[in-house]
Amino acid sequence: MHKVNKIDDQELKTIVDQQKQLNDILLQIGGLETQKHSLLHRIKNVNEGIEETKKSLEEKYGTININLEDGTYTEIKKEDE
Numbered sequence: 676m677h678k679v680n681k682i683d684d685q686e687l688k689t690i691v692d693q694q695k696q697l698n699d700i701l702l703q704i705g706g707l708e709t710q711k712h713s714l715l716h717r718i719k720n721v722n723e724g725i726e727e728t729k730k731s732l733e734e735k736y737g738t739i740n741i742n743l744e745d746g747t748y749t750e751i752k753k754e755d756e
């Protein structure tokens with residue numbers, strides 16, 4: 676008869692628990708990477724909106740620095756002026 680080699684039940688439980696913890700962590704990392712990807716797309720969209728707004732404001736007011744607290748602005752002088 677063939678003898679079956681087997682680790683004890685507590686060792687098996689430890690290994691199974693550790694593997695479950697690892698799988699849970701990897702699943703969480705996957706979720707975080709998905710959130711990160713989504714947020715990076717949102718950043719891209721916001722940056723595109725910022726660029727469109729800057730163009731629009733520059734067409735209306737010229738090249739300016741805007742105070743984001745009160746909306747006042749100062750013109751940016753070109754070096755040759």
